[in-house]
Amino acid sequence: MSTLILKRLGKIWLALILFFLYAPILVMAFMSFNDSQYYQLPFEFSLRWYQDLAGNSEIIAAATRSVLIALITTIIATTLGTAASVALFRFEFKGKRILQVLLFPPIAIPWLITGTAMLIFFFGIGLGRGTPSVIIGHVALALPYVIVVVTARLATFDATLEEAARSLGANSWTVTRRVTLPWITPGIIAGALFAFAVSFDQFVVSYFLSEPGDSTLPVLIYTAIRKGFTPEINAISTIIITISMAVMLIAARFSNFGGER
Amino acid sequence: MAEVAVENVTKRFGTLKALDNVTIDFPDGGFFGLLGPSGSGKTTLLRTIAGFIFTDDGTIRIGSKSVEQIPVEKREIGMMFQNYALFPNMSVADNVGFGLRVRKVSLAEERRRVGEALELVQLGQHSNRKPHQLSGGQRQRVALARAIVTNPRVLLLDEPLSALDKSLRVDMQIELKRIQREIGITTIFVTHDQEEALTLSDKIGILRAGRMVQAGPPREVYNNPTDVFTASFLGEANILEGAVDGNSLRLTDGDAIPIPKGLKTGATFAVRPENISITTEEPTERDTPKIQARLKQRVFAGAMATCILDRNGSTFKVISRDRDLPQLPEGGPVWLSWEPEHTITIPN
């Protein structure tokens, strides 16, 4: 029957899309374990590119910097973002709608524009390029994501639970600590993981804001790619993509991203 | 318009038999209710008649034509859905005209027939509104107009009134019946509301676990249930069990009540709560069935009152007009009695 054929075709289409999405990444990962420098086949398993990485102090320094920046970004963005979410969710006040709309520019404006604008401004106020500028930029990009994710979690909160706690004699602080916070914790964790991913994977803004020779991992990779491909880039790229996918998988478990839980 | 006949229909979902050898016929022009608890297969049966689901076994005829192999879009049915399923992107007129457009009816003809259908459901003036601008009752009317505008051979309604609140529901029951009578279309509906089924139907079918337990005119099924399930599902029933001893039933605790003559042993008996009277004195008539019980609770509900009574561990329920009840001592012994013809015999 035609319905069955259509369904079969649909599933094949989905499989093709998944192939399209994952094949290049898998090829890259595969090649990072190939001994040949020029991606020659037959494939010969080797860890030499990973060993080379371990000895490359520039890459290690950039990787450490990236992780550090991502951690600091995560802490700041999650704290500020959670506080803002609670206010936006809990209270009705004038201008709330505008504040919510103001969350969109960091997401919707191309990073090229935001990045160059930050570069100009930070030079204008004398801060210049460097890790502090990168962190300021990353936090701004991560904040809207944290606020959106935490607010979504808050929206599932049953307000009568707070009323129930209050009717049982709990004061406002106890209610927040014992009832509200435990409920939104998964949202906060998911928001934090999103913030980490936004910062750790961020290239454009870092590119304009980091000091040459003091750059983050993606910026270093970009510079290296433009000089020519080496299996070493494959190896570090494989590591990066594994980390960021793992972070997102965990985030997906904590938010109800991708279905009701 | 046509007669619908379901014969020996079976449908499995995996290992579950959703319909198990179901047979029932729906004569032309009648209004039929399918009733059963959730999971009984009533919706599956309706969707099988509609053609969303194909049978594993058995035949379905609409008119003289066998339709098991015909998909829903070719079956010429009209269907109304529980949530009405009005297309939110279309106006009322476009919703109602959808089936006509599909059939490539001319625009003038479409406009005329949509107008007629909307008149029939008394919504003529709202044809340009979008569904979200209508009240629940109005949406229901649009859904009905949409289901009948193509002159289908049978009208299928899936829990048609369950989304309405109680007062509106009663109005719509009357309205639905009026429209059905006016166009004379064979109508089958699914409901879990027994009162609705009894009010609307010319004939009801009661399903349980995929089987058609009993089918017939509402009064007949209500008064002569063929098993304990039907007796207690359709209305409420106080079940009496014991052994038949001549012309009386000897209850398990030793008391005897008179029963109709000529019954075999092994039958179960039931009495509807509304048929029982409560008195503080023992009724004197000789052949009146009567038993003694203790009043546990009397629940006042406006005109009516419900009494919950206990008799040696088994619970009895009595419903009567509140003002017909005497002053009753809570916890005190009372007599329950009823007319002999109100003893319902359930053949095992």
Next chain:
Amino acid sequence: MSNMLVKQDRLRIFGLLSPAYLWLTVAIFLPLSAMFYFSFLSEVPFGDAEWNFTTDNYRAFFETPTYAILLWKSIKLGLMVTLTSVLIGFPCAYVLAKTIQGRSREALFLLVILPFWSNSLVRIFSWAIVLRGNGVLDRTLNAILPFELDINLMFSTPAIVIGLVHSYLPYVILTAYLALQAIDDSLIDAARSMGAGKITILRRIILPLSLPGLLAGAVLIFVPVVGSFMEPRILGGRVGTYYGTVIEDQFVAVFNWPLGAALSFILLAVVLVILALASPILRKAQT
């Protein structure tokens, strides 16, 4: 409601919101204003440089056809990537939302969305490995096909399109999936019961109802693609000069920041116009 707020609540709201919004002001809104100011300067106003206010930078855009041509080229690239993504993403979203049931749907959906949240630079790089001459695609196809075929997609417009579609496809799948999932299955049942075939149902029910979601996805793809520079650089080589790469050059190679600022601002204006046009639809998609 708002006039009933007590003073304590006002303080609380202010305390909770001000850190986040102060941060956004310093890192987003002040920089955008600074860039606007900068775009009217003749020179970078640092050190001893002489500078004055001028509209030369904007005039350059209108007088030198190169910029307008490149902006148009970027917009065309945006349209191409958006259209391709919508065409291949919509059926995929449909299969996920309406054909696949139960737990495997959740897992597959996550699998489709996952690459989107991984490093885009690395994913573009992975395409560079696959597409280059004598690369994996070339050798695989030559191993399968009986005749010699020289495919060198690397450093071409198709390579850029492939890379960008790969980057942004999950966006449209996500928004279309959410829109399709919101369509009650009983609407489809109802259309069928009235005799509608598959094409009628697609054309008159599913497409109109998922249109807001599809358009939201299209805007979310189009906007960043118009401003892309890293993807054309890596995958486009010499043909990879676009409006975005010119802006990049002004900041990292030519150091003509005022011109870069003006070009960025023109791009921002284009983006804002598109967002403004789409906002009624986007708002509809949200609800």
